[in-house]
Amino acid sequence: MKQQIQFGTKQIDFTLSFLDRKSLAIKVHPNLNVEVLAPLGTDSKKVLAKIKSKAPWILKQIEQFKTYKPGTPPRRFINGETHLYLGRQYRLKIVPDKINVIKAYRGQLFIHATDTSKDALEKQLQQWYKQKATNVFTEMINEILPQFKKYKIKQPLLNIRKMSNRWGSCTPAGKIILNTELIKAPKGSIEYVVIHELAHLVHHNHTKPFFDLQNRVMPDWKKWKDRLEYFLA
Numbered sequence: 001m002k003q004q005i006q007f008g009t010k011q012i013d014f015t016l017s018f019l020d021r022k023s024l025a026i027k028v029h030p031n032l033n034v035e036v037l038a039p040l041g042t043d044s045k046k047v048l049a050k051i052k053s054k055a056p057w058i059l060k061q062i063e064q065f066k067t068y069k070p071g072t073p074p075r076r077f078i079n080g081e082t083h084l085y086l087g088r089q090y091r092l093k094i095v096p097d098k099i100n101v102i103k104a105y106r107g108q109l110f111i112h113a114t115d116t117s118k119d120a121l122e123k124q125l126q127q128w129y130k131q132k133a134t135n136v137f138t139e140m141i142n143e144i145l146p147q148f149k150k151y152k153i154k155q156p157l158l159n160i161r162k163m164s165n166r167w168g169s170c171t172p173a174g175k176i177i178l179n180t181e182l183i184k185a186p187k188g189s190i191e192y193v194v195i196h197e198l199a200h201l202v203h204h205n206h207t208k209p210f211f212d213l214q215n216r217v218m219p220d221w222k223k224w225k226d227r228l229e230y231f232l233a
């Protein structure tokens, strides 16, 4: 549940989940997401009061993550500029050509392009990312799906698109939506998101059975989740 509170002139956005737990916890993630975990049945007024009392701490955490965050400068699509692919940095090498084709090879991303203007290169690279995302994500789902065999979930429909505030989501009808930008993350991090969404096709919430399942399929998911947040925050 996405919510927000006003604290002085600042607005704090947070997601609130009610879970089978004893105390209320507030987490600020490196990607600046604020997560509030409340025990089932907690009065929402109580939750809001608690968040308000913790607001200075939350804002301080956010500020700290902002300073540490390397921050992606606006991309210029020039030779030598680095772009991420599957968790690795590649240097752009722009090759004026009669055809449009992109190849990732030994740390370099060769862009053969008929039009080397910034806009054209950006569009071409975006299409390449989308194509790679389609191949990699599809293959990954097919590899991981057998681990969910006993839950008898159907082969999910995959939808890939850019999303500004989440890595993945799913629908009760069994469609999985993954963020195109994930293709820039390490494979393990992509696997984590895929497993998380597949587990949601079994449990449509963040309850203990959900996390038990996620733990079983990927015991070290936390590491990959943190890496994802660090990488693409």
Ligand SMILES: [Zn+2]
Residues within 6 Å of the ligand: 196, 200, 205, 206
């Ligand atoms: Zn989830």
